[in-house]
Amino acid sequence: xxxxxxxxxxxxxxxxxxxxxxxxxxxxxxxxxxxxxxxxxxxxxxxxxxxxxxxxxxxxxxxxxxxxxxxxxxxxxxxxxxxxxxxxxxxxxxxxxxxxxxxxxxxxxxxxxxxxxxxxxxxxxxxxxxxxxxxxxxxxxxxxxxxxxxxxxxxxxxxxxxxxxxxxxxxxxxxxxxxxxxxxxxxxxxxxxxxxxxxxxxxxxxxxxxxxxxxxxxxxxxxxxxxxxxxxxxxxxxxxxxxxxxxxxxxxxxxxxxxxxxxxxxxxxxxxxxxxxxxxxxxxxxxxxxxxxxxxxxxxxxxxxxxxxxxxxxxxxxxxxxxxxxxxxxxxxxxxx
Amino acid sequence: xxxxxxxxxxxxxxxxxxxxxxxxxxxxxxxxxxxxxxxxxxxxxxxxxxxxxxxxxxxxxxxxxxxxxxxxxxxxxxxxxxxxxxxxxxxxxxxxxxxxxxxxxxxxxxxxxxxxxxxxxxxxxxxxxxxxxxxxxxxxxxxxxxxxxxxxxxxxxxxxxxxxxxxxxxxxxxxxxxxxxxxxxxxxxxxxxxxxxxxxxxxxxxxxxxxxxxxxxxxxxxxxxxxxxxxxxxxxxxxxxxxxxxxxxxxxxxxxxxxxxxxxxxxxxxxxxxxxxxxxxxxxxxxxxxxxxxxxxxxxxxxxxxxxxxxxxxxxxxxxxxxxxxxxxxxxxxxxx
Numbered sequence: 063x064x065x066x067x068x069x070x071x072x073x074x075x076x077x078x079x080x081x082x083x084x085x086x087x088x089x090x091x092x093x094x095x096x097x098x099x100x101x102x103x104x105x106x107x108x109x110x111x112x113x114x115x116x117x118x119x120x121x122x123x124x125x126x127x128x129x130x131x132x133x134x135x136x137x138x139x140x141x142x143x144x145x146x147x148x149x150x151x152x153x154x155x156x157x158x159x160x161x162x163x164x165x166x167x168x169x170x171x172x173x174x175x176x177x178x179x180x181x182x183x184x185x186x187x188x189x190x191x192x193x194x195x196x197x198x199x200x201x202x203x204x205x206x207x208x209x210x211x212x213x214x215x216x217x218x219x220x221x222x223x224x225x226x227x228x229x230x231x232x233x234x235x236x237x238x239x240x241x242x243x244x245x246x247x248x249x250x251x252x253x254x255x256x257x258x259x260x261x262x263x264x265x266x267x268x269x270x271x272x273x274x275x276x277x278x279x280x281x282x283x284x285x286x287x288x289x290x291x292x293x294x295x296x297x298x299x300x301x302x303x304x305x306x307x308x309x310x311x312x313x314x315x316x317x318x319x320x321x322x323x324x325x326x327x328x329x330x331x332x333x334x335x336x337x338x339x340x341x342x343x344x345x346x347x348x349x350x351x352x353x354x355x356x357x358x359x360x361x362x363x364x365x366x367x368x369x370x371x372x373x374x375x376x377x378x379x380x381x382x383x384x385x386x387x388x389x390x391x392x393x394x395x396x397x398x399x
Numbered sequence: 400x401x402x403x404x405x406x407x408x409x410x411x412x413x414x415x416x417x418x419x420x421x422x423x424x425x426x427x428x429x430x431x432x433x434x435x436x437x438x439x440x441x442x443x444x445x446x447x448x449x450x451x452x453x454x455x456x457x458x459x460x461x462x463x464x465x466x467x468x469x470x471x472x473x474x475x476x477x478x479x480x481x482x483x484x485x486x487x488x489x490x491x492x493x494x495x496x497x498x499x500x501x502x503x504x505x506x507x508x509x510x511x512x513x514x515x516x517x518x519x520x521x522x523x524x525x526x527x528x529x530x531x532x533x534x535x536x537x538x539x540x541x542x543x544x545x546x547x548x549x550x551x552x553x554x555x556x557x558x559x560x561x562x563x564x565x566x567x568x569x570x571x572x573x574x575x576x577x578x579x580x581x582x583x584x585x586x587x588x589x590x591x592x593x594x595x596x597x598x599x600x601x602x603x604x605x606x607x608x609x610x611x612x613x614x615x616x617x618x619x620x621x622x623x624x625x626x627x628x629x630x631x632x633x634x635x636x637x638x639x640x641x642x643x644x645x646x647x648x649x650x651x652x653x654x655x656x657x658x659x660x661x662x663x664x665x666x667x668x669x670x671x672x673x674x675x676x677x678x679x680x681x682x683x684x685x686x687x688x689x690x691x692x693x694x695x696x697x698x699x700x701x702x703x704x705x706x707x708x709x710x711x712x713x714x715x716x717x718x719x720x721x722x723x724x725x726x727x728x729x730x731x732x733x734x735x736x
Contacts, residue, residue, distance in 0.1 A: 114665070122669045290664060309668050316665075323660030327627060328451070328653075330676035331646050332459045337674040339667035 068161035092165035099143040103136040104399035131159035188393035189367040197225035209234030217288035219246040221393035368392025405498035429502035436480040440473040441736035468496035525730035526704040534562035546571030554625035556583040558730035705729025
């Protein structure tokens with residue numbers, strides 16, 4: 063390959079992204095910057111957060127510039143190097159973009175990857191990457207579950223949610239998972255060990271609340287929220303006193319031109335509940351500790367972390383949209399090399 | 400007086416309460432229950448929380464039954480007693496109702512009142528009552544301000560808000576108060592010592608955000624929220640990292656048939672902020688400590704707590720509606736005896 067294919071953001075999506083918001087272009091392979099390297103991206107992480115970076119609203123990162131490739135955490139190999147710490151051929155991880163090659167100036171997000179530790183380098187985007195660490199620190203450090211508490215997880219069959227439920231079970235919680243469709247609900251119980259699976263599809267507000275009330279007769283102590291909107295509202299009505307809500311994601315809102323919002327905030331007062339906005343980056347100094355704990359649980363057979371690996375940079379749009387259609391099963395990853 | 404006038408809830412209000420939702424009736428004065436007493440209510444507290452009790456939705460207290468008098472915290476005298484701890488003529492406080500006389504079985508909310516400690520018994524409904532204690536514990540225990548932090552208070556000229564701002568200033572915060580109209584904003588600065596007053600009236604979302612951004616160039620560290628709706632949304636856009644929001648009240652939402660809701664919950668994630676639902680009752684074991692601190696600050700001349708005393712049980716509806724029209728200045732109290 064002598065060209066660099068890049069998945070470019072052409073337009074800021076309004077609501078659901080459409081194919082015309084993007085363009086696949088070919089450019090020359092960039093040279094290593096002084097003191098840096100050119101990276102061949104092999105696995106690209108596809109995450110809901112990318113939808114936020116495509117908009118021009120304030121966030122914890124600047125918007126993706128129009129005309130630039132879509133930002134993504136990538137695992138790949140060093141193609142050409144001007145830095146002896148990152149020799150050609152070695153595996154590395156960085157916040158790059160969906161493109162074959164990236165000119166990398168090593169920084170905060172740049173880390174060598176020891177691929178001998180895992181059965182696939184993609185694991186560094188799932189179990190030993192942001193997914194596993196988000197579940198681990200969000201639950202153990204923010205919500206701080208006590209044995210016997212009831213934990214409710216939305217998007218419970220998703221990349222983060224499936225791990226949260228398993229960690230909650232290991233910590234002695236009763237676990238309720240919310241997902242869409244009977245197949246995902248089957249997996250919640252059979253694959254991820256949830257005590258109760260609730261299928262939100264086809265249920266109005268009252269029906270969803272009734273299922274939650276039945277699953278958590280003493281109320282929900284911890285909500286690990288990945289969805290927002292009407293699911294979060296129903297959960298909030300069924301909280302126990304002094305419940306903790308970890309706000310990890312709001313995927314139902316990201317493509318909404320007019321967000322649904324949270325209409326029962328007064329219930330947060332009534333229940334004396336707490337909502338915690340959570341970004342895993344805050345725990346970066348403790349990532350090694352979290353990764354080691356997850357690796358230990360996986361080795362003990364107490365945890366499974368699924369990946370949904372899609373193939374080909376030419377499929378970037380379709381692969382990304384799997385996040386919002388509920389089709390992905392496990393951590394969504396695009397293999398482009 | 401030989402009759403007991405009672406302000407009865409006839410209908411659950413839809414949106415703004417209207418006069419037809421209530422009725423003033425006359426009944427016989429009740430006899431003391433065994434082991435209890437009959438109380439002559441003199442001062443009745445008028446609070447936004449009463450609007451919630453008028454609806455049939457879940458809350459931290461059961462709804463006011465239709466046909467019953469509107470629940471209210473009252474200070475008054477013992478009219479007739481079957482309990483030596485509460486002799487006839489003594490002053491007492493209890494959760495009663497807007498009515499001349501209440502048959503009281505002493506319980507969790509029943510407390511003798513030493514009127515010699517204050518210039519008016521009404522102080523036990525303001526400075527030394529729920530208002531002062533809500534401000535004190537909500538700010539000092541939930542938000543835990545650090546010297547030099549920026550505190551933003553909505554309904555800042557209101558009963559609770561005016562006290563929050565003054566405690567914040569005593570604790571070394573830079574204080575921003577939001578209120579409606581130039582007269583209230585003048586009082587924020589001149590009477591309550593706010594560093595900045597923002598008049599929300601006539602301002603759209605962008606204009607309100609611009610004023611907040613200018614008043615808090617490094618972001619808002621603490622929000623003490625009494626209003627909700629669009630004011631809370633604007634504040635959330637201007638938060639500093641790791642901001643704390645004390646959810647004390649949402650008065651803009653209580654009369655809304657369809658609440659505005661919180662549409663920028665994703666900003667809570669981005670800012671890693673925390674929202675704390677807060678009920679002062681949780682701190683009941685420490686009320687004496689809080690009351691003593693407030694009394695000390697008042698004696699030192701470092702704090703003023705205003706009361707808006709309305710007169711006559713026949714004015715109950717008009718007096719209550721002052722809460723929602725922005726007309727009340729200080730803690731709203733109805734004197735009926």
